[in-house]
Amino acid sequence: MKLATFQAGGAPQLGAVTGDAIVPLNAAAPGLPGDMTGLIATWPRVEADVRRLAQAGAGALPLDSVHLLAPIRRPGKIMAIGLNYADHIAESGQGTPEHQVWFSKAPTASNGPYDAIQVPKVSQALDYEAELVAVIGAGGRHIARGDAAGAIFGYCCGNDATERAWQHRTPQWVVGKSFDTHAPFGPWITTADEVPDPHALSIRALVNGEVRQDSNTRHLVFDIWDQIEHLSQAMTLEPGDLIFTGTPGGIGAAMNPRRFLKDGDRVRVEIEGLGALDNPCANEA
Numbered sequence: 001m002k003l004a005t006f007q008a009g010g011a012p013q014l015g016a017v018t019g020d021a022i023v024p025l026n027a028a029a030p031g032l033p034g035d036m037t038g039l040i041a042t043w044p045r046v047e048a049d050v051r052r053l054a055q056a057g058a059g060a061l062p063l064d065s066v067h068l069l070a071p072i073r074r075p076g077k078i079m080a081i082g083l084n085y086a087d088h089i090a091e092s093g094q095g096t097p098e099h100q101v102w103f104s105k106a107p108t109a110s111n112g113p114y115d116a117i118q119v120p121k122v123s124q125a126l127d128y129e130a131e132l133v134a135v136i137g138a139g140g141r142h143i144a145r146g147d148a149a150g151a152i153f154g155y156c157c158g159n160d161a162t163e164r165a166w167q168h169r170t171p172q173w174v175v176g177k178s179f180d181t182h183a184p185f186g187p188w189i190t191t192a193d194e195v196p197d198p199h200a201l202s203i204r205a206l207v208n209g210e211v212r213q214d215s216n217t218r219h220l221v222f223d224i225w226d227q228i229e230h231l232s233q234a235m236t237l238e239p240g241d242l243i244f245t246g247t248p249g250g251i252g253a254a255m256n257p258r259r260f261l262k263d264g265d266r267v268r269v270e271i272e273g274l275g276a277l278d279n280p281c282a283n284e285a
Contacts, residue, residue, distance in 0.1 A: 001054060002275075003154070004188035005036055005073060006066040012073065014039060015066075016054035017188050023060045028053050036072045036189070037240035040137055040153050069112045071156065071189045072135070077241040078105040078183055079231060080131070080160055082173070084221045084246025091254035100222050100230050105160070105244070106178035113186030113275075116282040117161050119263050120179055125164040126261040126281065129247035130205035130213045130269040132198065133158035133185050134224055139237035148228035151237060154189040155198055157271045159205075159279065160244050164253050164260070185242065187275045195273065199223055202272040203248065208265055215248030222246075 002017035008024075014036060015022040025032055029049060033039045039046065082101040083089050089096055111117065119126050137153025160177065161184065167176025195201075198217060205213035222230070224245055231237060252259040261267065261281045269277040 001051065001191045001194065002188040003036065003039070003071065003191070004186070005069045005071050007069060008061060008066045012069055016050065017063065018054060018057065018060070020063050021057070021060040022063050022066055023054050023057050025050060025053055028058055037076070040135070041239040043137060043153065068114060068187050070110045070184070071186050072240050072242070073110060074107050075110055075240055075242045076107070076238050078107060078109065078244065079241070080105055080177065080244035081222065081227060081246050085215060085219050085248040086221065087215070087219070087249030088247055088251070089221070091249045091251065096221060100227065102231070103173045103177055105183050108180055109178050109183035111181040111184040111279070113157070113184060113277045113279070115184065115279065116181065117159070117184060117261070117267065117279045118179065118181045118284040119261060119281050120163055121284045123163055123165040124260060124262070127162045127164050127252045128205055128207065128212070128261060128267045129160035129162060129251060130203055131158040131160050131244045131247050132201060132203060132217050132271055134198070134243040134245060135189050136237045136241040136243065137192070137239060139239060139241065141232055141236045143228050143232040143237070145225045145229045148225035149192070151228055152192050152224070153239070154191040155195050155274055156185050156189050157187070157269045157274050157277050158183070158185040158242070158244050159267060159269050159277055160247060184277050184279050186277060190274050201274070204270045205250065206268040206270070207261070212252070213248050213250035217245070219248065220246055
């Protein structure tokens with residue numbers, strides 16, 4: 001099942017994507033939670049109703065007639081792992097980490113799948129990072145590797161957009177990773193039951209139609225189950241939290257000469273079976 005947050009001339013609402021259409025859920029079932037985090041948190045109780053509504057298709061709208069928003073408009077946590085594909089480690093000039101390298105992105109970085117990524121006023125070193133995003137469902141604390149799959153609600157595409165000058169001016173990456181609009185994800189959440197193996201998905205990033213990143217999630221150094229086990233030792237993973245699982249080689253900062261994003265560029269992130277992001281870049285007003 002593919003679940004989205006969208007607008008169609010009014011307030012944001014939840015929808016189920018079926019082919020080229022989207023089925024509004026809140027109008028058909030006012031008792032459903034009004035946002036995606038609530039839906040995820042109550043999924044065991046409401047799943048059967050949501051699937052019934054999606055199959056019935058009442059009130060379905062053409063997908064291209066609505067505006068898709070970030071599936072979770074203000075995630076509780078956005079956690080992201082660095083240096084997690086061998087080719088990206090090599091292009092970064094660093095060794096394979098002994099331990100997982102984690103940073104956070106501010107919830108205010110959340111951005112829609114087709115909305116503009118801001119080129120910040122304060123620097124012109126904006127880069128892209130195509131990533132598979134895992135969306136936490138049941139979550140919990142001290143989740144064993146063997147139970148990690150059960151903690152995930154679904155998956156989507158993500159772009160860990162990064163302001164490189166700010167990222168590398170200090171040892172801590174959080175600010176350089178947290179500029180407003182620098183975490184586009186979506187275009188919807190594909191529930192985990194429709195992703196038999198998240199470690200066997202092709203992943204690409206294109207800038208203005210040029211392929212820059214082209215890899216497969218099987219090349220993750222620390223796989224998603226490792227990531228869930230590790231993070232949950234430190235923090236409670238809650239419904240709707242996002243895990244950006246790492247980016248492959250091909251970032252603009254590693255090119256010679258470096259090729260950073262500018263006003264008017266367009267970044268597309270594609271992941272097999274999960275859809276695509278397609279974000280224009282625009283100077284910060």
